[in-house]
Amino acid sequence: MVNLISRLCGKISPLSIKDYKNNKGFKALEKVLFKMEPEDIIDEIKNSNLRGRGGAAFPTGLKWSFVASEKNECKYVICNADEGEPGTFKDKILLDGCPFQIIEGMIIAGYAVGAKTGYIYIRGEYPKSRNILTKALDILRNEGYLGKNILGKEFSFDIEIRSGAGAYVCGEETALIESIEGNPGRSRFKPPYPPNQGLWGRPTLVNNVETLANIPIILSIGSKEYKEYGTESSAGTKLLSVSGSIVNKGVYEVEFGITLREVIYDICGGLRDNKKLKFVQLGGSSGACLPKEMLDTKLDFDKLNELDIGLGSGAVFVSNEDTCILDFIKSTMEFFKHESCGKCTPCREGNRHIINIINRIIDGDGTERDLELLNSLALLMKDTSLCGLGQAAPTALITTMKYFSEEYIEHIKGYCKTGSCGKGEF
Amino acid sequence: MDLKKKVLDIIKNKGETPDKLLEILLEVQNKTKGKYLSEEALIIISNELKIPLSKVYGVATFYSMISTKKRGKYLIQICNSSPCYLNGGKMVAKTFEKLLNIKVGETTKDNLFTLEYTSCIGACDIAPAIKINDEYYGNLTPEKIKSLLNVLREEEC
Amino acid sequence: MTDIRLNIDGFDITVNPGTTILEACKRLKINIPTLCYHPDQDIKGSCRVCVVEVEGNKNLVASCCxxxxxxxxxxxxxxxxxxxRKNMLELILANHNGDCLTCVRNGSCELQALCDELNVRNDNLDKVYSKLPIDNSNPSLVRDLSKCIKCGRCIEVCHKVQGVGAIYNVNRSCEMEIRPPLNKNLSDVQCVYCGQCINVCPVGAIYEKDDIEKVWDVLEDENKHVVVQVAPAVRVSLGEEFNLEPGSIITGKIVNYFKKIGFDKVFDTNFTADLTIIEEGNELLYRINNGGKLPMLTSCSPGWIRYIEHFYPELLEHVSTCKSPQQMFGALAKSYYAEKNNINPKDIVVVSIMPCTAKKAEAKREEMNNEGNSDVDIVLTTRELAKMIKESRIQINDLEEEKFDDPFGISTGAAVIFGASGGVMEAALRTVYEVVTKNELENIDLKEVRGLKDIKEAKVKVGDLNVKVAVANGLNNAKVLLDLIKEGKADYHFIEIMCCPGGCIGGGGQPIPGTNDIKEKRVKGIYNADSKAKIRKSHKNPAVVELYKEFLIKPLGEKSHKLLHTHYKDRS
Known part of the structure; x- marks a missing residue:
């Protein structure tokens, strides 16, 4: 465990600007405003190898440079605080623990890419975090960190908060943009990408909360020192949200390169009641389910990429042997069925057919043919869905059919070793 | 205060541009008894923002936190995402259904409680968890749920 | 910008930047299947049927976007x-009420055609569509959600082209439906019944209310004297249903057909189009000379009338009080024609063949009657007529051309152009010019107001007066002009508004497909018919002249007011 990005969370009073400044808060902003040109800032972010922490892991500096190079009077910076990935609660820790750090990151981003307006899109399920943010913005306006001529410089930037209202898909950047525009949050096709045509068709930078929280740190300590954290391909740290059948659930900041085994057994104290581990789902409901044989997998973008696994939001869900895979997949697919925006065919229609088939198998009416159908539906969704939601929705299904195929077969034969999928039980 | 004035005040406060639609819908719902959007409220919003009613309704029905159906004073939202579901979430729903004698999606006859499912509320560290209005409650057991409901009911008396 | 070189299926091709893969494939004559894609609409990228493989991409990509x-x-x-692609169609079929054999779009359904072309033969998935109650709450349109495939074309046309917004996506995920708000029926919302949603629907989820059987019934009723009128735009499009080129004119064959199946008289709506010009032209002059409300707005398009009644009732005084040609026809058939032939108006049945779905609702308006006899009894769309013809087994292409009956069978070129956007304006000006100046108008083609352009303007010198006119087609374009009027910035004398894009040739009752390419051809057909007409000015129509002499006495006279003019209602 390290304390780099989350160093102030829980240590200072979140709305005390004095506390924040006493702990090097706004040093990065002062540095960039008075000593750096926007290009230098972007170079520094590029040099840090920072990659987006929301799930897609796109190089942050590169994204910034796309927005910066657009010639447009009006650009936007959006902080994606629509943390909806099940099992993920790390942005909440940052938002509640140190809102100023995220806002500082946004102001720097605005300065670097040439935007005057920012939005924080926060999920509706976090009303308290929204209140904290509202207060934080008011304080910063009073202190001259937001508004016209920030710190006396010829740079103006202000931020508006927008609430989500219970739509997971709005974590997808184009759906989020649609939502800010006052529409149902249905994803747009890409290209055009938001850095070229985003909010109201203007160049728009969308960064995750955790990504933005990294910015002041990188600019304070410099990209060189920052890169000492993590691995060659994955610089810095990651906040992991660990939940499930584990002794110590919570959010932990770790360096890239750590293994799942270390996270689970060294940091989180292993499984509760000394139960055996069945699988770990990495990256939330849209992530892969990995069997215990893969616990030594290192959390590193390149290593995971080789295995065709994503780190996603950094959610680590640990399941013990009491879990029935089919029951778990059913609940996962119910989630996606509930959250699909309904725009593209595979995602709108695919989820419910998968659920129907899983139910059939659980009820003991499944056949080998159903497994083929599951396979082809999952593949179709992954291969053809319009946005990340539909593409990732069948990941858990695909990986469990790969690593736990025997359990599907057992169910077709009318047998569940855990007994937990039975109807009407709890 | 009559509905129209209330809605107009909210619109004035949030801004009259079409992009504020979702913010306005949420705020009107928050300030409406029964935590929902009535047909009348939707029509006023449509007229004021000059957005077709069909779209206002489309936005309202897209977002799961918005309801066009009256809800109880206490909106109990049960998380059914994996970390809660596999940590007793099913038990939580069953217990509430039994104690309140309603199904998820329904409201008690006294208009006190509404049961709903919600996607992850970011309280996975205290799974199984629920939200009642803006408050989170976690590590739930049948006993805890029972006493929680008792406390809420007593507050009403 | 430099050209882009790429390789499709082994063939190199060079295209402009910004070209989509779908368009590039078209250039190579590779026909990628599409479903949500429509050539006249925004790209949606939602059906995912047009997927292709791109080297280096993990997933398939939608070629349309x-x-x-x-x-x-x-x-x-x-x-x-x-x-x-096949699996995608299977998913769509599982949520589609596939009663193809009895579906109104059997044979013209894009989904049906695709399933055939892509060789979809499996049916592995559970049927998940729900048979919801069909919305047939109004006289014009029927909506059947069990067929809807959620492509969103109807929403785009309703919101972006017509500015009406009667329907939208409700709910999300697999519960998403396209429907009016608050579980209402179309009749309870601000739908104008234009039927443009039908024209873009790839399947049978929206269609006109079927009134064919009513026509067969009255034709078999010996006590009824059944007359039929055919609107101008029908004659240039009906042929499409019988494998003729769009714009082919088959007026004489249609007349022959009607005589064959037993109509007592076969008349032409063009006759009352000429009459409309006389009444409306005189109304315009009256307004100009007597300080009446200007600009005057045309009133022959019932979708447009419903629109202004719903959305701009404060401007209703601008609308001409003239009934539409369809209604004028009905009113005269049951008065002038009845008297002349000594038939009890109650025994006359007026059937109209219209390119329009809103005409069905127009005929049902309370005020459209004379002494309790509704002007028009049954309205069929062009598509319904085609179905009737097919059902009767008569091969229309093989029929000889015949002439309309007297007295409502004589018409001019000015009447036929009513079928295209700008036509009413051009026809009116041909007449107004000559009525005012008493001089012969030499160059009678007013090309500025022709064509599919959104809003067209022209200035015409009529004697001492510079008449300024505007023409809009599609209601969102009408809205632009209405807002100008509201702001006091519309210094026009006369504005023609047609509800449907392109005018009546693009009406909601026309053959499907009716893309812009096809509409252009229909427009061409219309102006061809005009240029070939012996008489091209409405006031020169001898039957119209006779009608005034014998019956109406004078334009805007007492009889005209009773039979040919109407009033409107604030529906906001």
């Missing part, structure tokens, strides 16, 4: 692509 890139290698016909 993916721009080409330099060096791109595209494969459109691999096993992976073919299976994805």
């Amino acid at each position: 993916t721009p080409v890139k330099e060096g791109m290698k595209v494969k459109t016909n691999t096993k992976r692509v073919r299976e994805a």
Whole structure:
């Protein structure tokens, strides 16, 4: 465990600007405003190898440079605080623990890419975090960190908060943009990408909360020192949200390169009641389910990429042997069925057919043919869905059919070793 | 205060541009008894923002936190995402259904409680968890749920 | 910008930047299947039927919304692509009420055609569509959600083209439906019944209310004297239903057909189009000379009338009080014609063949009657007429041309152009010019107001007066002019508004498909008919002259007011 990005969370009073400044808060902003040109800032972010922490892991500096190079009077910076990935609660820790750090990151981003307006899109399920943010913005306006001529410089930037209202898909950047525009949050096709045509068709930078929280740190300590954290391909740290059948659930900041085994057994104290581990789902409901044989997998973008696994939001869900895979997949697919925006065919229609088939198998009416159908539906969704939601929705299904195929077969034969999928039980 | 004035005040406060639609819908719902959007409220919003009613309704029905159906004073939202579901979430729903004698999606006859499912509320560290209005409650057991409901009911008396 | 070179299925091609893969494929004559795509609409990228393989991409890409890139290698016909398309259609079929054999779109359904073309033969998935109650709450349109495939074309046309917004996506995920708000029926919302949603619907989820059987019934009723009128736009489009080129004119064959199946008289709505010009032209002059409300707005398009009644009732005084040609026809058939032939108006049945779905609702308006006899009794769309013809087994293409009956069978070129946007304006000006100046108008073609352009303007010198006119087609374009009027910035004398894009040739009752390409051809057909007409000015129509002499006495006179003019209602 390290304390780099989350160093102030829980240590200072979140709305005390004095506390924040006493702990090097706004040093990065002062540095960039008075000593750096926007290009230098972007170079520094590029040099840090920072990659987006929301799930897609796109190089942050590169994204910034796309927005910066657009010639447009009006650009936007959006902080994606629509943390909806099940099992993920790390942005909440940052938002509640140190809102100023995220806002500082946004102001720097605005300065670097040439935007005057920012939005924080926060999920509706976090009303308290929204209140904290509202207060934080008011304080910063009073202190001259937001508004016209920030710190006396010829740079103006202000931020508006927008609430989500219970739509997971709005974590997808184009759906989020649609939502800010006052529409149902249905994803747009890409290209055009938001850095070229985003909010109201203007160049728009969308960064995750955790990504933005990294910015002041990188600019304070410099990209060189920052890169000492993590691995060659994955610089810095990651906040992991660990939940499930584990002794110590919570959010932990770790360096890239750590293994799942270390996270689970060294940091989180292993499984509760000394139960055996069945699988770990990495990256939330849209992530892969990995069997215990893969616990030594290192959390590193390149290593995971080789295995065709994503780190996603950094959610680590640990399941013990009491879990029935089919029951778990059913609940996962119910989630996606509930959250699909309904725009593209595979995602709108695919989820419910998968659920129907899983139910059939659980009820003991499944056949080998159903497994083929599951396979082809999952593949179709992954291969053809319009946005990340539909593409990732069948990941858990695909990986469990790969690593736990025997359990599907057992169910077709009318047998569940855990007994937990039975109807009407709890 | 009559509905129209209330809605107009909210619109004035949030801004009259079409992009504020979702913010306005949420705020009107928050300030409406029964935590929902009535047909009348939707029509006023449509007229004021000059957005077709069909779209206002489309936005309202897209977002799961918005309801066009009256809800109880206490909106109990049960998380059914994996970390809660596999940590007793099913038990939580069953217990509430039994104690309140309603199904998820329904409201008690006294208009006190509404049961709903919600996607992850970011309280996975205290799974199984629920939200009642803006408050989170976690590590739930049948006993805890029972006493929680008792406390809420007593507050009403 | 430099050209982009790419390779599709082994063939090199060079295209402009911004070209989509779909468009590039078209250039190579590769016909990528599409479903949500419509040539006259925004790209939606939602059905995912047009997927192709792009080298280096993990997933398949939708070719409709993916721009080409330099060096791109595209494969459109691999096993992976073919299976994805088939599986996609299977998903759509599972949520589609596939009663194809009894569906109104049997034979003209895009989904049906695709399933055939892509060789979809499996039916592995559970049927998940729900048979919801069909919305047939109004006289014009029927909506059947069990057929809807959620492509969103109807929403786009309703919101973006017509500015009406009667329907939208409700709910999300697999519960998403396209419907009016608050579980209401179309009759309870601000739908204008234009039927443009029908024209873009790829399947049978929206269609006109079927009134064919009513016509067969009255034709068999010996006590009824059944007359039929045919609108101008029908004659240039009906042929499309019988494999003729769009714009082919088959007026004489239609007349012959009607005589064959037993109509007592076969008349032409063009006759009352000429009459409309006389009444409306005189109304315009009256307004100009007597300080009446200007600009005057045309009133022959019932979708447009419903629109202004719903959305701009404060401007209703601008609308001409003239009934539409359809209604004028009905009113005269049951008065002048009845008297002349000594038939009890109660025994006359007026059937109209219209390119329009809103005409069905117009005929049902309370005020459209004379002494309790509704002007028009049954309205069929062009598509319904085609169905009737097919049902009767008469081969229309083989019929000889015949002439309309007297007295309502004589008409001018000015009447036929009513069928295209700008036509009413051009026809009116041909007449107004000559009525005012008493001089012969030499160059009678007013080309500025022709064509599919959104809003057209022209200035015409009529004697001492510079008449300024505007023409809009499609209600969102009408809105632009209405807002100008509201702001006091519309210094026009006369504005023609047609509800449907392109005018009546693009009406909601016309053959499907009716893309802009096809509409252009229909427009051409209309102006061809005009240029070939012996008489091209409404006031020169001898039957109209006779009608005034014998019956109406004078334009805007007492009889006209009773029979040919109407009033409107604030529906906001």
